[in-house]
Amino acid sequence: MAVLKVKFTKNKRDKLAQVLWILNWISVVTGIILFSLGLFLKIEIRKRNELMANQEVHSVPNMLIAVGVIACGINFLGGKICYDCSDTNKFHRWKLFMLPYIICTFFFTFCILVGALMCYTMRNDLEESLYLGLKEALKFYKDTDTPGRCFLKRTIDMLQIEFQCCGNNGFRDWFEIQWISMRYLDMSNKEVQDRLKSNVDGKYLMDGVPFSCCNINSPRPCIQNQLTNNSAHYNYNFQSEELNVWRKGCRKALLEYYTQIMQSIGFTVLIIWLFELSVLTGVRYLQTAMENVLQQGDPDSESDGWLLENSFVETARSNLNIIKNLGKSNQINAISGNEDPNMDIPTADYGPDNVPPKQIPIVSQTPS
DSSP states (O other), X not given: OOBSOEEEOHHHHHHHHHHHXXXXXXXXXXXXXXXXXXXXXXXXXXXXXXXXXXXXXXXHHHHHHHHHHHHHHHHHHHHHHHHHTTSHHHHTTTHHHHHHHHHHHHHHHHHHHHHHHHHHHOHHHHHHHHHHHHHHHHHTTTOTTSTTTTTHHHXXXXXXXXXXXXXXXXXXXXXXXXXXXXXXXXXXXXXXXHHHHHSTTOXXXXXXXXXXXXXXXXSSOOOOSSTTOGGGSTTOOTTTSOXXXXXSOHHHHHHHHHHHHHHHXXXXXXXXXXXXXXXXHHXXXXXXXHHHHHHHTOTTSOEEEOSBSSOHHHHHHHHHHHHHHHHHHHHHHHHHSTTOTTOOOOOOSSSTTOOOOOOOOOOOOOOO
């Protein structure tokens, strides 16, 4: 029994073909939108590429770009097919091509759904990439004279100012690294020497943060050095007072920023998937209705259209049997055919069972 069978008159078939022609052209536009969303996400990630350790985060925008390009081609071809399907004579040229086209479009539509889901599942990979990337970038904040690293100070400062964040997980991350270059330290100063000697790795560590961590909304002048020393500042209590540096870590700030973008893109891609699925359903109805018209021989007659000619179970069973029979036929051909190099048995030309016919003895008659 056919699944979701619908009866179509000639007028309904013509209108369906016209509507699908328009929808396929709209789908070309949605393909451009997919491409644009993927390109936008790729540019946003590349802006802070040096702060990310794992390059696999580019897989989502790359997939959206690829799907968008393919969508333009497939829907352009689909529009041409639907336009010709309004005429039974023109449908002949697409008859054998339509079923493979629908199958390929179905798998392509599934890829759009995968792209939408990847936008929602990308968060964990992005969080790990940002954590490792920021941790490594903070170590090179001081290396303003080292080729390849001299830009990191400006990048991190602009990041902390733009996203109102400080450090990787928080401002205390700056306490664990030397973020002041040795060229700006007075090595003859006893305090500097003591700090360098007190650390096992010989680093100049301090309870201070760069200027870019300062909260511009705070009425008090920024306290960025000796944050944990209450006596170093007038009317200051580190434990109880609200610090005038950004409390949020840059990893969390960036993660919230990218998550918001990806959720918006994922929702848009999901809507496009539903639209593409509806167009594919209409094309399937048009294909089956037109094929039934050709079988009836009357282009003006009514015809049935369906999604599946048989039920889901019967369709799955028949496809499985086809696959099994293909496997068995390949095995039989490999065993019985002459392609087997281990079989070198000559075959006779007589009889189906290679049994030679019996010879009738000839009796010679002697004259009596």
